[in-house]
Amino acid sequence: MSDAVLSPGKRIRPLVALAAGELVRAKPVGPLAVAVAVEYVHAASLVLDDLPSMDNAVRRRGRAAIHLAYGVATAELAAVTLLSRAFEIVARESGIAAEVRARISGELAGAIGAYGCCGGQAADLAADAASVVLDDLEAIHARKTGALFVAAVRGGALAGKASEATLEALTLYARNLGLAFQITDDVLDVQGDPEHLGKDTHRDAHRANFATVLGIESSRALVGELLDTATAALSPFRRRGAVLADLAGYVRDRRS
Amino acid sequence: MSSLPPRPTLSQARAKLYELGYLKSRIERFVFHRALQSIAVLLLPVVFAGALAVSLAETAAVAASQFRYGESPRAVGLLFAHLYLAAVLPSAVFAAILFLAAGRSRRPGRGAAVFGLLAAAGALFLWIFGTLRLGPERPAAALVWGIPVSLASLLFGAAARATFLARAFAGSGRLPERPRRAILVFAVAGAFSVAAVLFATRREQVHPAPPLPRRRGEAVVVVGIDGLALDSPRARDEPIARRLSGAPAGWWETHPASPAEIWTDLATGVPAARHGVRALEWVRPLGVPALRPPSGASWYLRGVGLAVGTVARAPVSAWERRSLAFWEVAASAGLPALAVGWWASGPWPGAAVVENREVLARSASGIDADSVAIREFERRFEGQRVAALYLPGADILRSDPPARAVALRELAPFLDRWIARARLGEVVLAVVTADSHPPPGSHGRLFVFDGGILPGAGIRRIRPVDVAPSVLARAGIPAARDLAGRAITTLFRPGTLDPTTVATYGERIAPPATARPETDREYLEKLKSLGYLN
Numbered sequence: 001m002s003d004a005v006l007s008p009g010k011r012i013r014p015l016v017a018l019a020a021g022e023l024v025r026a027k028p029v030g031p032l033a034v035a036v037a038v039e040y041v042h043a044a045s046l047v048l049d050d051l052p053s054m055d056n057a058v059r060r061r062g063r064a065a066i067h068l069a070y071g072v073a074t075a076e077l078a079a080v081t082l083l084s085r086a087f088e089i090v091a092r093e094s095g096i097a098a099e100v101r102a103r104i105s106g107e108l109a110g111a112i113g114a115y116g117c118c119g120g121q122a123a124d125l126a127a128d129a130a131s132v133v134l135d136d137l138e139a140i141h142a143r144k145t146g147a148l149f150v151a152a153v154r155g156g157a158l159a160g161k162a163s164e165a166t167l168e169a170l171t172l173y174a175r176n177l178g179l180a181f182q183i184t185d186d187v188l189d190v191q192g193d194p195e196h197l198g199k200d201t202h203r204d205a206h207r208a209n210f211a212t213v214l215g216i217e218s219s220r221a222l223v224g225e226l227l228d229t230a231t232a233a234l235s236p237f238r239r240r241g242a243v244l245a246d247l248a249g250y251v252r253d254r255r256s
Numbered sequence: 257m258s259s260l261p262p263r264p265t266l267s268q269a270r271a272k273l274y275e276l277g278y279l280k281s282r283i284e285r286f287v288f289h290r291a292l293q294s295i296a297v298l299l300l301p302v303v304f305a306g307a308l309a310v311s312l313a314e315t316a317a318v319a320a321s322q323f324r325y326g327e328s329p330r331a332v333g334l335l336f337a338h339l340y341l342a343a344v345l346p347s348a349v350f351a352a353i354l355f356l357a358a359g360r361s362r363r364p365g366r367g368a369a370v371f372g373l374l375a376a377a378g379a380l381f382l383w384i385f386g387t388l389r390l391g392p393e394r395p396a397a398a399l400v401w402g403i404p405v406s407l408a409s410l411l412f413g414a415a416a417r418a419t420f421l422a423r424a425f426a427g428s429g430r431l432p433e434r435p436r437r438a439i440l441v442f443a444v445a446g447a448f449s450v451a452a453v454l455f456a457t458r459r460e461q462v463h464p465a466p467p468l469p470r471r472r473g474e475a476v477v478v479v480g481i482d483g484l485a486l487d488s489p490r491a492r493d494e495p496i497a498r499r500l501s502g503a504p505a506g507w508w509e510t511h512p513a514s515p516a517e518i519w520t521d522l523a524t525g526v527p528a529a530r531h532g533v534r535a536l537e538w539v540r541p542l543g544v545p546a547l548r549p550p551s552g553a554s555w556y557l558r559g560v561g562l563a564v565g566t567v568a569r570a571p572v573s574a575w576e577r578r579s580l581a582f583w584e585v586a587a588s589a590g591l592p593a594l595a596v597g598w599w600a601s602g603p604w605p606g607a608a609v610v611e612n613r614e615v616l617a618r619s620a621s622g623i624d625a626d627s628v629a630i631r632e633f634e635r636r637f638e639g640q641r642v643a644a645l646y647l648p649g650a651d652i653l654r655s656d657p658p659a660r661a662v663a664l665r666e667l668a669p670f671l672d673r674w675i676a677r678a679r680l681g682e683v684v685l686a687v688v689t690a691d692s693h694p695p696p697g698s699h700g701r702l703f704v705f706d707g708g709i710l711p712g713a714g715i716r717r718i719r720p721v722d723v724a725p726s727v728l729a730r731a732g733i734p735a736a737r738d739l740a741g742r743a744i745t746t747l748f749r750p751g752t753l754d755p756t757t758v759a760t761y762g763e764r765i766a767p768p769a770t771a772r773p774e775t776d777r778e779y780l781e782k783l784k785s786l787g788y789l790n
């Protein structure tokens with residue numbers, strides 16, 4: 001569990017949660033709990049994603065994949081434990097009102113379930129690389145990647161009692177950011193250096209991804225437009241949206 | 257062998273992602289989120305901002321022109337509250353029209369700009385036109401009011417524009433291609449500049465010390481007989497006409513005017529636009545002094561407010577008069593002065609005044625009214641240097657010719673007494689007759705008994721506003737150059753009128769009026785019973 005959570009990663013999802021909390025001027029303790037829970041969920045999803053029955057990855061975050069280091073059974077148990085721990089963190093956080101905790105838990109559960117990582121991964125596994133089109137890719141990654149970004153930003157904002165309008169704007173931000181993040185991931189998978197990335201590249205050679213379906217140039221162009229859109233969604237917040245806008249900038253410039 | 261699906265072009269991919277909900281920040285949905293939740297939420301800002309701008313504009317017009325409001329924050333505040341409530345309904349109607357128009361708009365940017373401009377311009381028009389119409393002679397005060405009015409108009413315009421966009425967006429999901437926010441600011445700034453120019457052309461009233469009389473001579477007595485026209489052949493046979501014939505005289509005709517207006521023209525030497533008295537009846541919103549309704553608020557102040565009881569009728573009084581009557585000028589100049597029964601008369605330092613309401617309150621009929629007025633006049637006359645008496649009997653009894661004839665016959669002895677005194681040189685007597693019937697206007701005459709009557713002196717055309725400066729000049733008081741009227745030298749003994757002038761007599765600033773709603777009600781009832789009001 002420690003390896004899965006503490007291995008060097010970008011931590012962009014928890015940062016998004018924290019920045020969303022800051023945007024709505026929440027006390028730090030609430031968004032922090034959400035950030036930790038989101039990162040636990042993400043770590044669990046990576047452990048599961050790397051299993052032999054799934055992507056069968058060898059390296060993750062510059063280290064051996066969890067199932068190779070500790071065995072498949074331990075990896076599966078660790079993933080389940082991380083997920084339950086994520087909900088425990090939120091549920092026990094007394095700095096968040098009870099009804100808000102329930103709502104945040106709902107957001108997390110949604111990001112994990114059929115309309116989240118699990119549903120996206122299932123669709124990914126079932127997809128035929130030869131016939132995948134853009135709609136299919138979006139349907140997969142909106143759930144695999146985008147859903148947790150959305151949960152992170154909404155959870156962080158909910159901890160600060162954000163209005164529905166604010167949540168709506170932040171959701172728009174997170175959806176566009178999540179898809180941009182995934183397309184960048186796919187481009188780096190095709191073009192990136194495994195040492196620099198800390199994970200296997202060309203894993204998706206046998207599976208369709210955005211880079212292969214759209215081409216590198218189009219993918220990069222769309223990443224720029226998606227991030228512009230994400231940033232534009234923050235404009236009502238003016239300076240308060242600066243950190244989230246910086247995170248979008250980070251995704252635009254990321255090399256790993 | 258299956259073939260790979262064709263690779264989408266960038267624009268195809270972009271279109272697909274747009275279709276899937278990406279690449280559109282839909283920031284407008286966030287901005288208009290609350291507005292789109294319900295029509296009420298969408299329209300309320302327009303209604304409230306509209307009511308604010310309109311009521312502020314109307315309040316500004318009243319406060320800058322009906323000057324006592326400007327001096328009383330409480331009166332201004334209460335008036336604003338009344339007008340705000342009154343403005344909610346028209347603002348709601350405007351909001352509803354805007355809502356309908358926006359729902360059908362194909363060019364939301366242009367439509368929003370037009371409605372924003374209409375909103376701001378409407379409020380500014382009410383301010384500028386209302387201030388000008390109500391008689392502004394305080395350009396500085398009017399312009400100071402222009403600042404909050406302009407800001408409120410800007411707010412109203414912005415609210416109308418944003419609501420239009422929100423409604424149009426709800427229908428089409430599209431926003432204007434080009435924002436036109438600056439146009440509102442330019443328009444409001446332009447209107448403010450126009451107002452500054454218009455108001456600057458107005459004259460600021462000054463308050464000089466009253467002029468001192470140059471000479472002392474005979475007392476000047478002005479007797480006004482209402483409801484008596486002496487320009488028909490039949491009228492010449494009336495007993496009054498026979499007594500007045502032969503005296504130097506002037507005649508006039510004016511546009512339609514109420515008795516209060518024409519008799520105030522006669523007393524002040526300025527037209528209604530200056531003295532401010534136009535009707536027998538004003539309105540008095542609860543807790544607020546009587547006022548002339550500003551532009552756009554008449555429907556409430558004369559209609560709905562009266563019906564629901566938030567507004568009461570108020571009879572005309574000296575409180576509404578902005579210009580000094582000749583007896584007030586005389587009293588201010590140190591001459592003992594008397595006024596009995598004149599319309600829009602009221603207490604004035606140094607003058608003995610029996611108000612019109614006091615005379616009518618003690619009268620059961622037109623004959624009574626004349627008797628009471630004459631009795632009061634003669635009881636108080638001794639020692640006065642300038643005196644005015646208004647006799648309403650003939651006017652009140654217009655619809656009762658026999659009674660009217662009796663009233664006029666009973667005036668004869670009174671006139672005989674005073675004409676005799678005039679012939680003896682004790683007084684200078686000016687008799688004014690006026691009648692507003694039949695339409696279309698007021699017509700009347702001025703007869704002057706200044707020493708001996710000059711037989712065959714003839715009659716010449718004058719204006720009602722010439723009477724006051726003539727009387728004052730004969731009393732030895734320099735005429736004010738800002739009066740509309742001029743002293744008619746040919747009606748008086750040669751060389752008796754003071755030829756000197758002063759710039760102005762200033763504005764009439766009376767002590768604050770005491771609220772007399774009970775008396776007002778009685779006065780109104782009396783005016784109705786005597787046939788003045790419907």
